[in-house]
Amino acid sequence: MASRPVSPGFWRGRFFLHTRLGAGGMGEVWLAREGRGRGCGATVVIKQLLPHLARDARYVELLRREAAFTATLHHPHIVRVLGLEEVDGTLLLVMEHVPGCTLQQLAEAARLAGEALPPALGAFVLSCVCEALEYAYARSAHGEGGRVMIHGDISPSNLLLTPEGGVKVLDFGLSRPEGECAPLAATRPFAAPELLASGPVDRRADVFALGAVLLALLEHPSRAPELWALGRRASASRPHLRPASAADFQGELETFLAREPFGPRQLGRLWRRLASPRTEPETGASTTGVLERGAGGSAHVEAEPANQPVKPGPVDARGARRR
Structure with a gap:
């Protein structure tokens, strides 16, 4: 070809x-x-x-x-x-074509403005992503072959945010059925160790990425200790120590959001203030910026041995769900 x-x-x-x-x-x-x-x-x-x-x-x-x-x-x-x-x-x-910017780009805009994205934004965006992932799992399980397809490449650059406060997951290019081995590539620092080890994977690899993105957005445990603890558990190196599913991860995010409400209106307002003046709307762009650079390394790397630790790094914020 x-x-x-x-x-x-x-x-x-x-x-x-x-x-x-x-x-x-x-x-x-x-x-x-x-x-x-x-x-x-x-x-x-x-x-x-x-x-x-x-x-x-x-x-x-x-x-x-x-x-x-x-x-x-x-x-x-x-x-x-x-x-x-x-x-x-x-x-x-x-x-x-969906006009907007990636979570990575919004984080970069906030950094340039001398601001930190609110923890509730991360909780809201990732809750929306969890909803999308659970839908994709269910859809694939009932489709041809009957095998759950994981996304395999959740990262700040693959989360699109719109001026209206919407959240969209991008790029299923590295999706694969649960149990499949030998990925061709992975995105650091959001790739689970089992992905980099070319071992069999399940939906907990996506949970790892969700946790890594959350930690990257928070930057420090003092900003939201409860969310930081969730991110640490979700990005544990051993799959059995993570929340069992995106739905379980989402449940804990929603508990946080019940105390600190954040939804499309707040996300849209933040988007228009930070991203609108300097970000050309785009769909599907894959950029490496403040969140991913902060973790070290290029955005995409070939699979490598599992004994090399993957450290959670900064991540991009995800789209928003209706509230």
């Missing part, structure tokens, strides 16, 4: 790729317009494999699997996939 580098202003089949939003360990993401001619076509987001990976059958299969799985997901906290197309030997994953 060939893939050629593209520059802004290129047509790829019926899509005009005009703005490169970002690149991750597997692919690059573009803002595009659908339809030829001078008429205004629909704005979409296009994901394609990086050129050196587009010739690797394993990554091609991952993209096909991502498209097949995510096309079945229809949830307010998951970015919708519209389809998979092949143009001149290149696979294009077509997604809805």
Whole structure:
């Protein structure tokens, strides 16, 4: 499967790729317009494999699997996939365009403004993410094959926040069935040790990532000791020490939010104040910023031995759920 580098202003089949939003360990993401001619076509987001990976059958299969799985997901906290197309030997994953910024970008904007994101924001965003994950688990368990698909790549760069206070999970490119081994890549510092060890994984790998993101947002236990303790338990190196599911993790977040309410209205207000003046709205961008740099290392790394510890680092804030 060939893939050629593209520059802004290129047509790829019926899509005009005009703005490169970002690149991750597997692919690059573009803002595009659908339809030829001078008429205004629909704005979409296009994901394609990086050129050196587009010739690797394993990554091609991952993209096909991502498209097949995510096309079945229809949830307010998951970015919708519209389809998979092949143009001149290149696979294009077509997604809805949702204006917003990633949790990573919001954290960077807060840092530049000399502010700290409130702990309740992290609780709210991650509660929304838990809701999306549990939906995806249930959907996959009742789908073809009957196996639960984990996300496998929850990180601040894969959580989209909208000006209205919405939260969307991005990028199921590293999703895999529970029990499957040998991941091709992982995102540090949010990847569970069993992922990096290429061992069998289950949904507790996603719980690890949720905990790591929470710790990264909090930065210090004094800001919210209860949430810090939850993040530490969730990001335990041994899976059996973590909360058993995203639903269990969410339950503890909701207990915190019952005392310190935070919802779409508060998130939207914060987004418009911090992100609106300096952040170009984008969907699917994968950036490495203050949260991930703080943990050390690049965003995406190849799987490595389990005996190398994974330390929770700063994470991006996730989308908001209706309250």
